[in-house]
Amino acid sequence: MxxxxxxxxxxxxxxxxxxxxxxxxxxxxxxxxxxxxxxxxxxxxxxxxxxxxxxxxxxxxxxxxxxxxxxxxxxxxxxxxxxxxxxxxxxxxxxxxxxxxxxxxxxxxxxxxxxxxxxxxxxxxxxxxxxxxxxxxxxxxxxxxxxxxxxxxxxxxxxxxxxxxxxxxxxxxxxxxxxxxxxxxxxxxxxxxxxxxxxxxxxxxxxxTVRKSAQQRAADEALMVDQVMGRPMHLAQRPAWQRWLLGAVICPFLEFFQRNGAFALLILLFIALFRLSDITMGIMANPFYIDLGYSEEEMANVAKIFGFFMTIAGSALCGVLVVRYGILRPLLLGAVLVSATNLLFALLAVQAGLDMGTQLKPSLAWLALVISADNLSGGIASTAFIAYLSSLTNRSYTATQYALFSSLMTLPGKFISGFSGWVVDSSGYTEFFILASVLGIPAIALVVVLMWHHRQEEQQKRSAEL
Structure with a gap:
């Protein structure tokens, strides 16, 4: 009792x-x-x-x-x-x-x-x-x-x-x-x-918010720089602009690489590539729905409202999976699903004959199915990815480190998606969505590498304990 x-x-x-x-x-x-x-x-x-x-x-x-x-x-x-x-x-x-x-x-x-x-x-x-x-x-x-x-x-x-x-x-x-x-x-x-x-x-x-005092932060950063350089740098005696540059710009990156070593480069590459597939696809989603013949109200009912609830469902499901299996397995699942669901958009374009000049507006039920799969997979992938990024961040440098991660996770996708309209005009929607799916393969491969690295670290910890 x-x-x-x-x-x-x-x-x-x-x-x-x-x-x-x-x-x-x-x-x-x-x-x-x-x-x-x-x-x-x-x-x-x-x-x-x-x-x-x-x-x-x-x-x-x-x-x-x-x-x-x-x-x-x-x-x-x-x-x-x-x-x-x-x-x-x-x-x-x-x-x-x-x-x-x-x-x-x-x-x-x-x-x-x-x-x-x-x-x-x-x-x-x-x-x-x-x-x-x-x-x-x-x-x-x-x-x-x-x-x-x-x-x-x-x-x-x-x-x-x-x-x-x-x-x-x-x-x-x-x-x-x-x-x-x-x-x-x-x-x-x-x-x-x-x-x-x-x-x-x-x-x-x-x-x-209540933050660490400037004096304590300066002392911590001086210790970190001294450890990396192997000798006292006497930061307190340096000009104010040098102290600001070291503390605000250098130390957040220094701490991340000091903690992760050379593997930090692969982590950053993974962050940059994980959302490449869905960001590239996303810029052409609404133009695709419009070209299929759907009205603003139909787009709002299915693509936005229905998609909202499916995203929440995917996030909730991922939360359970993270508790049961940790972060990396749901991360792999999300990467695979995001890449695979882009192929459903290609099938939708084929069904509508959009690239063949014989446009046939698909039923809302078919659109709802594709949107459901896309948003469910997106909810799983996003939740797992945020959990992973959070695990990488040091609380002492949250603003700058998290900005680094969130910038990297969108930069390649935003740049490549700028050419999405040109690809659609040149080759059609079907080829575009297939290409967006292929862009998800590197992220899948890198999750597998992260899982292997994690197992190696766990084995080394167990060996050290013995």
Whole structure:
């Protein structure tokens, strides 16, 4: 009976944790992080295609997303640079989150005032502003999420963040499509800007984080540099700009390579290639649905709302698999499924005769089947991948290291996806989706290498214990 009582108490405490202020705040800020992403990615490509913009030009818009992939270059600035007045009032993390949110609102309002056929260049510039501001917000928010609570609450914080982020994707995807079908695209983007503005109130309501003192951080970094160099570097006696450069830029990378050795290079290669397949495919998803003959409302019902629930289901399933089998096996499963489900899109294109000039609109049931498989596999792959990246990060350098990983995981895919429209126009959708599937094979191979390396490490640990 005592055991049952303690068990009931633990379950009650686990549920109550979701009603704590930091968890509620991070769920709302997760919404703030997820809202702008689709508005400069797949939702934007749907708007452009419906306005008659050619697919080659739409494909180049994928390069707007490169902003998320190069945020590592200004992550050290967000990590260390204090903003006059704002940092004193709101703290290091919230001040940068606030700057990012204001930039998002401004960019979305500008986007809502341009008509694509006449102002495509200006629309692209505004989209870059939104992406840059969103990436800046992400850098500060990732660090805030880890620093605001103890390690025991990180699971609840991650779950709350993912829920808020996915809900925002639903609003920015299906919600924007509904608004555009009922009214027009400028109105849809104006409403999205208003929602983004509301998130500023969340940042003002949130509590500031407690960080390690500058003196303690400097002492830790001096010790790390001395160990690597093999002699005292006397950092305290060096100019301020050198100390800042070493602490903000060099030490996060130094710690990662010191901990993982030469194998760190293969880890970074894996991070860069894991999402290559799904990012390359994603930029042409909405233009593909439109060319198949589906309306905005049909796309919202199936591709966005139905896909949302299947992604959540995939994430939940992956959580169970990680508990049962660890991270690497679900990671392998996700890599295989993402690559395989791209072939279903190729089959859908063949069924519709889209590349043969005999377009036949497939049934919504067939579309729902393909979308279900794609989002279920995406949920599994994304959840396992986030768990893997989290295991690589040192809490002392969360902002910069996580920015490095998240930049690498999207950079190759964003660059290659810029040519997706050209591939479709040149060879057709069927060949494009087959190519996207093939791009997933290197990630599968690298997961196998990671599993082998992990087994080798475990064997060495057991041998050392004996």
């Amino acid at each position: 005592m055991a049952l009582s303690r068990s009931a108490g633990s379950w009650r405490e686990a549920l109550l944790v979701y009603f704590r202020k930091p968890v509620i705040v991070i769920a709302l800020l997760g919404f703030s992080a997820g809202l702008p992403f689709l508005l400069v990615f797949t939702t934007l490509t749907a708007w452009l295609r419906l306005e008659g913009i050619e697919r080659t030009s739409i494909g180049f818009f994928a390069w707007v997303g490169l902003t998320y992939s190069v945020k590592i270059f200004w992550a050290p600035v967000v990590d260390r640079l204090k903003i006059p007045l704002l940092t004193k009032a709101f703290g290091q993390r919230r001040s940068w989150i606030l700057i990012g949110q204001l930039g998002i609102v401004a960019g979305l309002l500008v986007m809502s005032h341009w008509h694509p056929p006449q102002s495509l260049l200006w629309l692209a510039a505004a989209a870059v502003l939104v992406a840059f501001s969103s990436a800046t917000q992400d850098i500060a928010l990732d660090a805030y999420r880890i620093e605001i609570v103890k390690d025991t609450m990180q699971g609840a914080m991650s779950a709350a963040y993912i829920f808020g982020y996915r809900l925002a994707l639903l609003v920015a995807g299906a919600g924007a499509l509904y608004l555009a079908s009922w009214g027009d695209w400028p109105t849809a983007y104006s409403i999205m800007a208003a929602l983004a503005a509301l998130m500023v109130l969340v940042t003002l309501w949130a509590d500031a």
